[in-house]
Amino acid sequence: MTLATLQKWISPKLSIQGKMFVALGFLTLLSIVSVTSIVYVNMRDTIKRTAITSVSDSIRQADESLNVMLQEIDRLNTVAVTNKNTVIDTVLSPSEEISYEWFQEQKRITEYLSGLIDYKPYISRIAVIGLNGKVFFSGGPWIDRTFLETSTMDFMLRNGERHAYFKHLGTTEAISVGRVLRYDRETIGVVMVDLHYDFIRKTYGVKPTADSMLYVLDGQKQLVYKSDSAPASVTPGMEKAIYDAAELSSIEETAEQVIDGKPYIVVSRKSEYTGWxxxxxxxxxxxxxxxxxxxxxxxxxxxxxxxxxxxxxxxxSSRTTLHIRRLKTMMMRVKDGNLDFPRTEIESKDEIGDLYHVFIGMVDELKRLMEGIRTSEQAKREAELTALQAQIRPHFLYNSLNTIKYLAKLNGVPNIEEVSGALIELMRGVLGNSGELLTLREELDYVNSYVAIVKYKFIEPIPVQIQVENEDLLECRVPKLTLQPIVENALMHGFGPSGHGGFVLIRVFGEDGDLKIEVIDNGKGMSNESMVRLEESSEGTYSRFSGMGVRNVHERIHRLFGKPYGIKLYSEEGLYTKVELSFPGMGSGK
Structure with missing residues (x-):
């Protein structure tokens, strides 16, 4: 019987409370009977999933524990292979056995290696093996230049930067982690660290079940570890199941297999760090x-x-229907337009209580929105008036400046006429162009207008020269007012009041598909400390005209194009200052 059929059967006969009680009772009975009927089948899957999870977690924890230790050993290797004074110079030293210099070198590097592995009981030996036959080590067992002829040395040289694998050193089992030793881009030897094999036994000594078996293979399908419950000898079927583990298509796999006529759950995991x-x-x-x-x-x-x-x-059912009736009463009042109805508190913590709080929140939000509509209409009228005033102000300013320019021309004052005209063009571009991007040609026009205004501050005007590698670059789009603050800093802070001998070069060129702009001046320059202070404090420093500091320009470029682009400073005190701006290559109209 379906739920719809049950509802149709009970609808004419019972109240809503009775319907809920009968429906819940029937569904509960049906669910319990169904669960009881299929539990035996489902619990098999549950047990298997639990076992798989437990085994997977144990293997992963063991793998991660080993990875952490190998990463620490790799850091030791890195410290050793990058130590020029003690390791590289000693390996390359021309001192011959047996001499006083050779004894001194051996003592120094042996003490250095001992210091690296002190307080690390899991390390049995650290060795430096030079291709020239020099061998230095701390720990045991003994190692000499015959190691150069072993397959282990060949494996380390071929694998290069980092590797880990299982091998036998005489009667001692160990894990060796090697790192190629290079100098001047030439391989001169190997630094090798050995781990006690007892660490592997403790790390992988997990036992998911009493008779489960665990095997660990290295990247060459050689057996590294097997659990105590594993048989001493395996059948061909068991051997195939074990060594197929090296053929995983993903990091972790789980499967059911029949091995020698017995069903097994096989959980496999491959370490991304060691390849085991x-x-x-x-x-x-x-x-x-x-x-x-x-x-x-x-x-x-x-x-x-x-x-x-x-x-x-x-x-x-009794409590729920009571709350439903209360909710219905409040909803009917809202339907009639009464948003300030008396509220009956529903304190239940179930879905009906949540529904009550959502409903009350909706009513409060509706009241707030209605009030907001009234407020926004008033704000809209005020904004329209403000916009009208904002349109009037620039036109009034342009007209006033044009009047000054006209009067200067009539009275024969060309410098006032030039400054007024430049200021008109600069402010028309700043106030009239609302977009954030504009062409490089327009940006350079703003710079020229600014230079025409500021040159009268100096006794001797400072020439500003612009070099453009390719005219097509002038159509690239850049953020508005990025060059003017840089040129202003060069003119205002790079030279004295006289400006004698000053020179500013703006160079535009392309590099690796990007747009590059350099602003170079031959002013007094800055020290390294001054550049650091400028980068740290310029966030609140403002240019006198534009209101945008060097850091402001840098962060605008970051925000628009990403961190590879921005500003770089180069300066030498008393010689020059160069500011390099980089932008992504953008064609016209982009």
């Missing part, structure tokens, strides 16, 4: 032996749950 593969084999027969006990427990729990649900549904 760990495989756990869990027998299904022993894993599912608890299924009957779990099934009986589930039946007992189901009976208790059904009785509790019947009692709870009776209480809930």
């Amino acid at each position: 593969t760990t495989r756990a084999l869990i027998p299904l027969d022993s894993l599912l032996s608890e299924s009957i006990r779990i099934r009986n427990l589930m039946v007992e729990v189901s009976v208790v749950v059904f009785i509790a649900v019947l009692f709870g549904s009776l209480q809930m």
Whole structure:
């Protein structure tokens, strides 16, 4: 019987409270019976998933623990291979055995290597093996120049930067982590650190179940570790299942396999750091032996749950319908347009309580929106008036400046006429152009207008020269008012009041598909400390005309184009200052 059929059957006969009680009771009984019927099948999957999760977590934790230790050892290797005075110079030293210089070098590098592995009990030995036959080590076992002829040395040289693998050193088992030693881009040897094999046993000594087996293979499919429960000898079928672990298509895989006629859950994981593969084999027969006990427990729990649900549904149906009726009354008042109705508090913590709070929030939000509409209409009228005033001000300013320019021309004062005209053009571009980007040609026009105004501040005008590598670059689009603050800093802070001998060059060129602009002056320059202070404090420093400081321009370029672009400062005190601005290559109209 479906839920729709049940509702149709009970609708004519019961109240809403009765309908809820009958429906909840019926659905609960149906659910419990269904669960009880299929629990035996489903609990097999649950047990398997739990086992897989437990094994996967154990393997992952062991793998991560080993990775952390190998990363620390790799850092030791890095420290060693980058130490020129103690390691590289000693390997390259022409001192011959046995001499006083050779003894001194051996003592110094041995003490250095001992200092690297002190307080690290998991390291058995650290060695520096030079291709010229020089061998230095701290720890054990003994190693000499015959190591150069081993496959281990060849493996380290071929794998280059970093690797980890299992190998036998005589009667001692260890994990070796090597790093190629280079000088002047030439390989001169290897730095190698060995781990005690007991660390591997402790790290991978996980035991998911009593009879489960765990194997660890290195990148060359050589056995690194196997659990104590693993058999001493394996059958061909078992061997194939173990060594197939090195053929994983992903980091972690789980599968069910039949090995020698017995079902197993096989969990495999490959380390991204070491390239090792760990495989756990869990027998299904022993894993599912608890299924009957779990099934009986589930039946007992189901009976208790059904009785509790019947009692709870009776209480809930009575309480829920009461709150529904209260909500209906409040909603009808809102429907009639009464937003200030008396509110009956519903304190239940279920969905009905949430619905009540959402409804009250909607009513309050509706009242707020209605008030906001009234406020926004008033603000709209005020904004229209402000916009009208803003349109009047620039036109009044342009007309006033044009009048000054006209009077200067009539009275034969060309410098006032020039300054007024330049100021008109500069302010027309700043106030009349509302866009954030404009062409480089327009930006250079603003710079020329600014230079025409400011040159009268100096006794001897400072020439500002513009060099453009390609006329097409002038159509590239750049943020408005990026060059003017830079030129202003060069003129105002780079030279004295006289400006004698001053010179400013603006160079525009393309580089690697990007637009580059350099502003170079031969002023007094800045010290390194001054440049650092400028970068740290210029956020609140403003240019006298534009109101935008060097850091402001830098951050605008960052915001528009990303961090590869922005401003770079180059200066030498008493010689020059160069400001380099970089933008992405953009064609005209972009």
